[in-house]
Every structure is written in structure tokens, then in C-alpha cells.
Amino acid sequence: MKMAELRERSAEQLREELSSLLRAHFSLRMQKATQQLTNTSQLGKVRRDIARVRTVMAQKAKGQVKA
Numbered sequence: 001m002k003m004a005e006l007r008e009r010s011a012e013q014l015r016e017e018l019s020s021l022l023r024a025h026f027s028l029r030m031q032k033a034t035q036q037l038t039n040t041s042q043l044g045k046v047r048r049d050i051a052r053v054r055t056v057m058a059q060k061a062k063g064q065v066k067a
Contacts, residue, residue, distance in 0.1 A: 001049050006056040014060075018053045021046055 006014065025046045031037035 001052060003052060003056065006052060009056075011057070011060060014053055014057050018050065018057070021050045021053060025050060 006017075009017070025043070028037060028043050028046060032040065032043065037043075
């Protein structure tokens with residue numbers, strides 16, 4: 001997921017994306033705990049995507065992003 005794509009989305013779309021990413025992160029953590037996760041790099045990718053979404057949300061809240 002690229003920052004430019006996220007900046008084009010509305011606040012509601014960002015909240016939905018964050019919600020789905022958090023659910024995916026939880027699922028991956030549970031898979032890791034039960035030793036069912038084969039590709040552990042997915043955890044890092046999802047964490048970075050969550051950080052990207054939260055960053056864009058914070059920037060929009062401050063008015064730093066031109067929508």
C-alpha cells in the first residue's frame with residue numbers, strides 16, 4: 001500500500017482500512033502463537049501498513065494533507 005493511495009482516500013475509508021488491518025494483524029499474531037504462520041514477514045508488512053494509515057489519518061486531522 002502506497003502513501004499516495006492512502007492520501008486520496010476519505011477519512012471513513014481510512015478508518016475501514018485501519019480496522020481491517022488490525023483484524024489481519026490479530027489473526028497473524030494468533031497464527032504465529034499456534035505455530036501455523038509460515039510467512040512471518042507478513043506481520044511486519046501489516047504493521048507498517050497500520051503505521052502508514054495512522055500517519056495519514058493524523059496528517060489529515062492536522063490539515064497537512066491536501067485532499
